[in-house]
Amino acid sequence: MDTAEEGRIYKCLFTGSVSSLLTLPLDMLSTDNLLADCLQGCFVVTCTLCAFISLVWLREQIVHGGAPIWLEHAAPPFNAAGHHHNEAPAGGNGAENVAPDQPANPPAENVVVGENPDAQDDQAEEEEEDNEEEEDAGGEDAADANNGAQDDMNWNALEWDRAAEELTWERMLGLDGSLVFLEHVFWVVSLNTLFILVFAFCPYHIGHFSLVGLGFEEHVQASHFEGLITTIVGYILLAITLIICHGLATLVKFHRSRRLLGVCYIVVKVSLLVVVEIGVFPLICGWWLDICSLEMFDATLKDRELSFQSAPGTTMFLHWLVGMVYVFYFASFILLLREVLRPGVLWFLRNLNDPDFNPVQEMIHLPIYRHLRRFILSVIVFGSIVLLMLWLPIRIIKSLLPNFLPYNVMLYSDAPVSELSLELLLLQVVLPALLEQGHTRQWLKGLVRAWTVTAGYLLDLHSYLLGDQEENENSANQQVNNNQHARNNNAIPVVGEGLHAAHQAILQQGGPVGFQPYRRPLNFPLRIFLLIVFMCITLLIASLICLTLPVFAGRWLMSFWTGTAKIHELYTAACGLYVCWLTIRAVTVLVAWMPQGRRVIFQKVKEWSLMIMKTLIVAVLLAGVVPLLLGLLFELVIVAPLRVPLDQTPLFYPWQDWALGVLHAKIIAAITLMGPQWWLKTVIEQVYANGIRNIDLHYIIRKLAAPVISVLLLSLCVPYVIASGVVPLLGVTAEMQNLVHRRIYPFLLMVVVLMGILSFQVRQFKRLYEHIKNDKYLVGQRLVNYERKSGKQGTSPPPAQSSQE
Numbered sequence: 077m078d079t080a081e082e083g084r085i086y087k088c089l090f091t092g093s094v095s096s097l098l099t100l101p102l103d104m105l106s107t108d109n110l111l112a113d114c115l116q117g118c119f120v121v122t123c124t125l126c127a128f129i130s131l132v133w134l135r136e137q138i139v140h141g142g143a144p145i146w147l148e149h150a151a152p153p154f155n156a157a158g159h160h161h162n163e164a165p166a167g168g169n170g171a172e173n174v175a176p177d178q179p180a181n182p183p184a185e186n187v188v189v190g191e192n193p194d195a196q197d198d199q200a201e202e203e204e205e206d207n208e209e210e211e212d213a214g215g216e217d218a219a220d221a222n223n224g225a226q227d228d229m230n231w232n233a234l235e236w237d238r239a240a241e242e243l244t245w246e247r248m249l250g251l252d253g254s255l256v257f258l259e260h261v262f263w264v265v266s267l268n269t270l271f272i273l274v275f276a277f278c279p280y281h282i283g284h285f286s287l288v289g290l291g292f293e294e295h296v297q298a299s300h301f302e303g304l305i306t307t308i309v310g311y312i313l314l315a316i317t318l319i320i321c322h323g324l325a326t327l328v329k330f331h332r333s334r335r336l337l338g339v340c341y342i343v344v345k346v347s348l349l350v351v352v353e354i355g356v357f358p359l360i361c362g363w364w365l366d367i368c369s370l371e372m373f374d375a376t377l378k379d380r381e382l383s384f385q386s387a388p389g390t391t392m393f394l395h396w397l398v399g400m401v402y403v404f405y406f407a408s409f410i411l412l413l414r415e416v417l418r419p420g421v422l423w424f425l426r427n428l429n430d431p432d433f434n435p436v437q438e439m440i441h442l443p444i445y446r447h448l449r450r451f452i453l454s455v456i457v458f459g460s461i462v463l464l465m466l467w468l469p470i471r472i473i474k475s476l477l478p479n480f481l482p483y484n485v486m487l488y489s490d491a492p493v494s495e496l497s498l499e500l501l502l503l504q505v506v507l508p509a510l511l512e513q514g515h516t517r518q519w520l521k522g523l524v525r526a527w528t529v530t531a532g533y534l535l536d537l538h539s540y541l542l543g544d545q546e547e548n549e550n551s552a553n554q555q556v557n558n559n560q561h562a563r564n565n566n567a568i569p570v571v572g573e574g575l576h577a578a579h580q581a582i583l584q585q586g587g588p589v590g591f592q593p594y595r596r597p598l599n600f601p602l603r604i605f606l607l608i609v610f611m612c613i614t615l616l617i618a619s620l621i622c623l624t625l626p627v628f629a630g631r632w633l634m635s636f637w638t639g640t641a642k643i644h645e646l647y648t649a650a651c652g653l654y655v656c657w658l659t660i661r662a663v664t665v666l667v668a669w670m671p672q673g674r675r676v677i678f679q680k681v682k683e684w685s686l687m688i689m690k691t692l693i694v695a696v697l698l699a700g701v702v703p704l705l706l707g708l709l710f711e712l713v714i715v716a717p718l719r720v721p722l723d724q725t726p727l728f729y730p731w732q733d734w735a736l737g738v739l740h741a742k743i744i745a746a747i748t749l750m751g752p753q754w755w756l757k758t759v760i761e762q763v764y765a766n767g768i769r770n771i772d773l774h775y776i777i778r779k780l781a782a783p784v785i786s787v788l789l790l791s792l793c794v795p796y797v798i799a800s801g802v803v804p805l806l807g808v809t810a811e812m813q814n815l816v817h818r819r820i821y822p823f824l825l826m827v828v829v830l831m832g833i834l835s836f837q838v839r840q841f842k843r844l845y846e847h848i849k850n851d852k853y854l855v856g857q858r859l860v861n862y863e864r865k866s867g868k869q870g871t872s873p874p875p876a877q878s879s880q881e
Contacts, residue, residue: 283310300388362399374482626652707737
């Protein structure tokens with residue numbers, strides 16, 4: 077009931093009328109729209125709980141990572157807001173930022189000129205780190221004091237355990253006769269109401285009054301997201317107000333007020349930055365991807381506007397999801413580039429694998445203009461890549477191959493199958509199967525390395541791209557020794573600058589190398605420009621191949637099956653991707669086997685043929701029969717009773733049922749692997765452990781395929797036999813026979829679920845009974861030796877483990 081009250085309180089606060097406030101007590105006792113109010117209240121309580129946990133976690137980040145300098149000192153926020161010891165990883169690796177200002181030799185001197193534009197900020201940062209030594213010492217003392225206080229509190233641990241044991245379900249629900257649960261409900265409702273009032277009501281109305289005063293109310297209402305935009309505007313105005321009040325408190329030397337306002341500003345600032353990084357940026361990328369790919373799907377901006385007007389929430393979510401996937405795969409490709417290129421080449425990009433990289437600490441310490449600069453730079457980079465790899469290739473394809481585009485992505489086509497089910501199948505099965513293959517990643521890494529070597533030798537940038545260690549092993553060892561000697565020579569002034577700098581130097585020595593010197597050739601800027609041009613041409617050609625080759629191969633292969641009928645391009649793309657992948661895999665395997673001789677090749681072909689036969693048999697059973705039966709059972713139990721009335725006959729499409737059954741089987745397997753230990757989980761884990769190379773056909777059929785298929789067949793056949801064979805013998809009417817035939821599957825599902833719930837509750841009550849009995853009557857326990865019973869020896873009396881009154 078408290079969730080329903082939360083939902084009604086939330087609606088009352090955001091209605092904006094006095095009558096809703098006056099009728100709130102009566103509305104909280106009303107039973108109208110109870111289910112909807114409960115669902116909305118659950119959502120509000122969940123958001124409140126998540127926000128509260130985020131605030132606690134942010135406080136821990138501020139305590140452990142240290143507050144910004146402008147908050148610790150009385151200086152204005154503009155003087156030192158951009159300097160902190162966690163700022164170095166923002167522009168790249170920490171060693172990359174230090175190395176440019178301290179060359180060890182003339183070749184290394186050429187490396188560092190113009191490498192990092194933030195080097196001057198890092199110099200000023202190191203100058204201020206001397207002043208932070210006393211603060212670090214004070215922080216350590218405070219930490220010791222906190223640890224001492226925690227040690228003093230350890231004496232009452234038993235009382236805390238006893239208090240936790242006393243907090244039972246009976247006490248929480250009021251079944252023990254006490255009224256403590258009413259206090260819990262009152263506190264939960266009061267705290268949630270206060271949280272909604274402070275973090276939702278106030279920012280919303282601040283933004284609303286501001287937008288009305290500025291005359292932007294109509295534009296905000298036209299966006300279909302009036303509440304979200306108004307709340308964000310309110311938070312922005314609140315942040316500006318907090319920073320102004322913080323400056324005034326600093327001028328009048330109100331230290332406690334200044335710190336409180338500063339902490340509130342940090343909370344609002346981090347919240348807004350999280351919204352921008354996770355919400356706004358992927359949304360911009362998704363819309364830009366959609367705009368640049370309109371010609372590929374024969375769509376216009378008017379179509380996108382109409383879809384947004386019809387379903388704004390769904391449209392925005394889909395664009396955000398597409399943008400999030402794009403950002404994720406871009407970051408994954410950058411991580412792969414870091415494995416190939418010389419450390420220091422990608423100095424302008426943040427290293428997500430850096431152990432010192434902490435985005436929350438950067439949000440806390442770096443000023444707003446730094447984050448704004450990064451955001452604009454990221455938008456430019458990501459937008460330019462979309463133009464290069466999507467918009468420009470589409471224009472080239474339309475000019476060279478006029479009949480190739482547009483792609484057919486309509487949900488209703490000439491193919492007698494459901495495209496939506498195959499879209500889910502592609503996203504959930506095909507793409508993960510391709511991306512999870514280690515060979516695919518190794519191929520991509522090999523292609524990147526080959527391109528880098530080729531570009532390096534053509535432009536004489538091999539040392540810059542891959543480092544001198546790639547030339548020969550001896551020079552590599554000598555270069556490492558020289559770098560270590562140079563680092564030791566440069567470490568003398570760094571250590572003298574402060575304890576924190578010495579600590580960072582120790583961390584960098586023990587961690588991965590963040591910078592390697594390189595040899596700078598003549599006309600270095602021109603060569604870098606040619607490298608960028610060469611990279612753009614390569615990306616353009618790769619994009620053209622990826623947009624045309626899989627779809628062309630898939631269309632050609634699918635034409636043998638469907639003829640001239642138009643089908644969804646996701647089918648053709650999936651088919652073409654698999655064919656291309658299998659072709660490349662076969663070629664690489666043959667190339668690897670060629671040096672071993674003809675006999676070894678024949679032996680390998682024999683082994684692989686046997687393994688392929690076993691895999692095909694397992695695939696037919698586990699990827700064909702089981703998903704088909706599972707999808708058909710789901711259709712009979714869930715879909716048909718909900719969608720088809722009793723006076724109509726349901727139609728079943730085996731292809732669609734199989735596609736949905738694959739998704740259901742994958743979900744069930746994932747839930748089984750995450751659940752408790754039982755026979756199905758053990759068998760699936762064993763099959764995964766054996767893999768394809770060591771596949772055990774007999775074990776899979778006997779332990780996995782046969783039991784699962786038997787259960788599914790019984791679930792399908794037993795209700796049908798009852799409805800079609802037993803019920804007509806009872807002499808019931810035709811309407812009753814139809815009703816039983818159509819509703820027996822969901823009825824039996826309900827019976828099975830009720831039996832499962834009853835068995836679970838019986839086990840729980842047995843455990844509760846044993847717990848109450850032991851709590852009331854158990855005196856002690858004694859460990860005795862186990863003795864096997866024999867005919868010659870007398871049976872020993874059972875040990876008295878407990879005495880009951």
